Amino acid sequence: MKNDRQNQLLQIINEESIETQEQLLERLQARGIKCTQATISRDIKEMHLIKEPAGQGKYRYAVSAHRTKLNFAEKLRTIFHESVVSVDAAQNLVVIKTMPGLASAAASALDGMEIASKVGTLAGDDTVLLVMRDMISAEDFCAELKEMLR
Helix, strand or coil, rough: CCHHHHHHHHHHHCCCCCCCCHHHHHHHHHHHHHHHCCHHHHHHHCEEEEEEEEEEEEEEECCCCCCCHHHHHHHHHHHHHHHHEEEECCCEEEEEEEEECCCHHHHHHHHCCCCEEEEEECCCCCCCEEEEEEEHHHHHHHHHHHHCCC
């Protein structure tokens, strides 16, 4: 239901110039989708829609150029959160144990994060190895990951 509504919303803003959430609500209802303005507002935020100039002082809803990257990053964070079993640090290394077959997805999520102290990432089947610049960075990052996974 949510996916259908959001797909319809994207189709509407691609087909015509929509300036307000009320217009979106009307168009969705005309297509048989029942929702509220608050739901549309949440969809706009979740889908990273923006308002862009449409000329003559008017604005219209559009898809942000960064939407694909943002949605991909969020999906990777979800995969990371759901796949990690344990996290531990030793010297300048962080070892992350995952469910079998999910280490490369977790490593990809870590590579998508901007971690200044990370030197590199290596993934096996159920283990990710992060090489950090120093021992303190490894311990701090390990603590951050443990907190994030709670």
